[in-house]
Amino acid sequence: MTRKDLVVIGNGMAGARALEEIIARPGAERFRITVFGDEPGGSYNRILLSRVLAEGPDEIDDIYLNPVDWYAEHDVTLYPGVRVVRIDRPGRKVFADDGTVVGYDTLIIATGSRSAFPPIDGMWSDDATLTPGVFGFRTIDDTAAMLDHARDVPNAVVIGGGLLGLEAAHGLQQHGVDVHVVQSGPVLMSRQLDAEAGAILRRVLERDHGMHVHTGHRPVAIRSAGSVTAVLLADGTVIDTGMVVVAAGTRPNVGLGVAAGLTVERGIVVDDRMRSVDDPDVYVVGECAQHRGEVYGLVAPLWEQAAVLADVLTGADPDAEYHGSRTATKLKVAGVDVASMGVRAPEGEDDEVVRYSEPKRGIHKSVVLRDGRLVGATLLGDTSKVAYLQQVLDRGLPLPEDRAELLFTLSGAAPAEDVSEMDGSTQVCNCSGVSKEEIVACVEGGETSVPGVVAATRAGTGCGTCRGLVERIVTWAAESAPCCAACGHPAG
Template sequence: MSRIVIVGNGPAGYRLAQLLGARAPESDITVLGEEREPAYNRVLLTDVVAGRLAAERTHLTPLDRAGVRVRTGVAAVGIDRHRRVVRAADGSLHPYDHLVLATGARSFLPPVSGLVGADGALAPRAVAVRTLADGRRLERLLREGGRAVVLGGGVLGVEIARALTERDCKVDVVHRGPHVMDGQLGPDAGRVLSSVLERFGIRVLAGRTATAWTGDRLELDDGTELPADLLVVSAGAVPEVELARRAGLRVGRGIVVDAYLCTEDPRIRALGDCAEVEGRVSGLVAPAWEQAEVLAGVLAEAPAGGDLAGEVPAGGGGRGYAGTPALTRLKARDVDLVVLGEGDREVPGSEVVTVADAARGRYARMSVRGDRVVGAVLLGFPGCVAAVSQLFDAAAPVPADRIALLVGAGAVDGTADPAALPGQAVVCRCNNVTKNDLVAAWRAGARERSALVRATRATTGCGGCGDAVADLCRWLGAADGEARPEPMRPALAR
């Protein structure tokens, strides 16, 4: 029996424990979670902020398999690599054969005077939304019809700003970059997105730096003072690596691991927001769950006693983590924005097609190289998202009429009709659920949308595939016994 200790009960640690409970039922699995909350879906925090979802509705299904113990409210504080023991803050010791660090990340707090007290805690009317406890604190601070400032105009900052407007707050967004979401969007798309946000009462102040928080106003470097009842900090995240650093493991931006998520200690691995793979750290759910799939395959075959070299997975084969195709879908009500692959970035040797209607908040830019989509920004063009995404996922040739594709007049065959959608088409990217997976689950007895969700986990990531799953569910009900999984076809190489 292999003893596996997972430090972290966030989405990555939870998903790994869930997979191992099924694939290695003989293993003894302990999950240590610093938060007292049960595992929950962090992606849904903005829904809590908006008042669309009760905090408890974000909780994930409890891990009730034999051999899986979840300890909430128990923080790991030390690792004895020689004795192979994790020490917790409550004094408990947890011996391991294999240790997985899924410690996640914490909010970055910029150097703003008055933001953090001498005790290291945020000022009374400031909150950084990273955890469910943060979401509850924000709810307590919210005043209907009040004024809020969001410090940071990245993806989460934009989502929070829009969520606050749903609570009738007047919102200012202060962003150091040249425009909102400058990590994903170029200047033109950024300007169009700002104009869309302004229609919801969100004022964007880009290219500005906050200097001081007084408790009722935020002061900027140009002398501007923004009155506010609440300051929400969304200035990025920092991987939690201190536990690994104290244990003598190699740390860069994150905990450095190889393609099999292994550190230089063959007994210790890392995944999710805290892991650095080939110099990259991801803060998204989809990469974390793909890494969990890889790691579950390795650890399910790992011997309890012998060392397991990181570069040679158990069993002598198996795939390593090769990266997750970049996809950002903004979770902001009535703002349709999807960024695929290289997004707005210039791709050498590519053909670029752009459609813009700034007055109506619409912008689309697609980069095509070798007749394959390598990047796209789709803002205000929901009709083409399914078609372009399918082409990107399958590395399939794009139609000759690129403009018709972007405006939704030249959709790829089958993108709108569930019956014609290819079986290998990915419906839920967060959990890599294909149409075939949904059909197989239906035929196995999951005859309602909620049952399909439980069986495949579709919609439990960002939730952006909810309509597509509902459409497939209706089609499956009408097709009844005729729907069957299709043979997989190899995707074209990118």
Template structure:
């Protein structure tokens, strides 16, 4: 069986590995020039903590040992389902019996005036962080648009790399999808103190100004923030153009069933480009779980992918913040534990006697406990009074 993996991110690479281990003939085609690497560790390259080679997860020898034919800098430009072939951007033809889309996501580029100026960057790939690092050295002024997980991570790393960083965020507090206003305020204060980040929020961006290079970001209220570099971290979008052009069913992502099959039984989709039961993912754990399921499906095993609640942790050293499930749903009861002096804050959301969301700030050691409660749907009534104090207290009850 010849399997073509389209995309060599974590999902595509994991699936290729599992198939090759079992004797399938695997071609892994990746648009990026690099060997498969750990995307989630890009911030460490940006801050200067490690260099690019430290991120490579599968070097040439390992891929060869697995028997995977790896094609770097190879973008698949078209799929001919009837012929069972793919055409690369360079015009080569690859034949397949089964194909797996693992094309991931693209970072969103806001359509602002000036967005094409040199000095406007995204935060997604090795090429992006290399460009940022070149510009961040020497005390450059950087503006990061977007105070979500990735924006904050980029901002903190840029600051370590020597830039003076302003975060411009549309909402009134950072990470609004993962944090409530109280935890968001704690986070902004701590990032200001420990990483010298300046926050401008809530703020609407209107234009990027400059001539041959970025000079300033202009906000809707007329404020100008002078800068040498703008990083857009405003979200991701599943990369689905190729699949749509191939005639596959695409909604927000490429629609798959529990076995990761698309509407064409010979074609599967995994990772951030896939849409499973109406959901697309934006984290590596579900992407890898889908890769395992797809490999099993192709090997003729019966396995179903089951989504777990999304969890989010900010990767900025010295800052412990974690959340999972539903944050601030209007129809849930909230339990709050707050010790502002100690920098500790915890909020849990319950519906019908079950935990549906959790937010931990300052101490995240109990994260697995709350995640298990959410995933299992275990009733919390027997230990509700002690629930906010964590597993040691709740389970003792």
């Protein structure tokens, strides 16, 4: 078979995952593959930058997914630190900022997203350069610069009270920095938490972690004298500081798509096979893709998109389709367990809410029910029921007569988190995008120790929230695995 030319623009988590899926099919027999990545080096797990910030630069090597050598080993040409600046669709070529020009038969755009910087006076020293002492929090270089600067300042202001902002605040605290978090909206982590849960999280962060949290306050100016000296809020409050970290969200990187004449709304619009709606030879995956009106920033949807793209592109399953993803997160924020799935609050007058809050202990649990089915859940401080709730949501399981069983394991009730009953597609590790079936396959492939499975799948190497569940799945899978292919009986 004559190999065709496949070019991938973007070597972040979505682009790298799509590449892995293509090679596994095996796409390297079908394509000559070229990858362009903005950042030097191989691909890495961006989610784990918060761990690098908290624990220091020695952790950087541990967050790489595919080092540079991996590409050569898989017959992939990598241009690290080289940015594609133009796509010529009629000529089927891409042009890079170093003068490289590469032709393609098929193109994958996986340009991800960039940090969003709100309009604040004094943030920029010129059109392209942040004021000294102001940092985004998106790349390894950002993280390294923050660590270097944090050695010389006693305090910092983090703009943004979402997941990334709170992780940045927690990371800086590990280096002795006194941190203020400024959130223009009234609720911390508003994408994951309702107002009551957000208020409890704020209380925990202030009382137990010593953060200074300012919700409902908008930063309007950054003052500097060679470097940052203060942040001014809209109500006139002045926070003296030597460092500002902007973690106010992200924006899809769609400039290449716009310039290439592709349909772009919030993201580059794709069909159910992850192809641009304008060009059947251009595929889009990750945070820069818009599918059925949705743009996803979580790991699990990106992984699902990459698998469909690879199936279609390699012919492994030409009829594969992506139909969207249920959004669910399970993570640890500044040491606090948080999980959310589906809707956060009732949306109709007939929606039912079951809620339990214990603010002094930092615990909040709520579920939203509709027509006898679970449509959403929020857990803070105690996520022991998250695996069970995820199954109930994903599989549309009937609800228990005693609704309290959704939030607690009651006396006499069957264990809700029995891993043997967990669906194989359940996402176990959000940080690395590992499902139960991937862990089981690893065990059935001969790796029966927890450290070995963790090393092979990367499950549990991120925030650590899922580590206990990973251990239980490995133990169950090892006990259930055939002792040999010949007899097919359980081990022992």
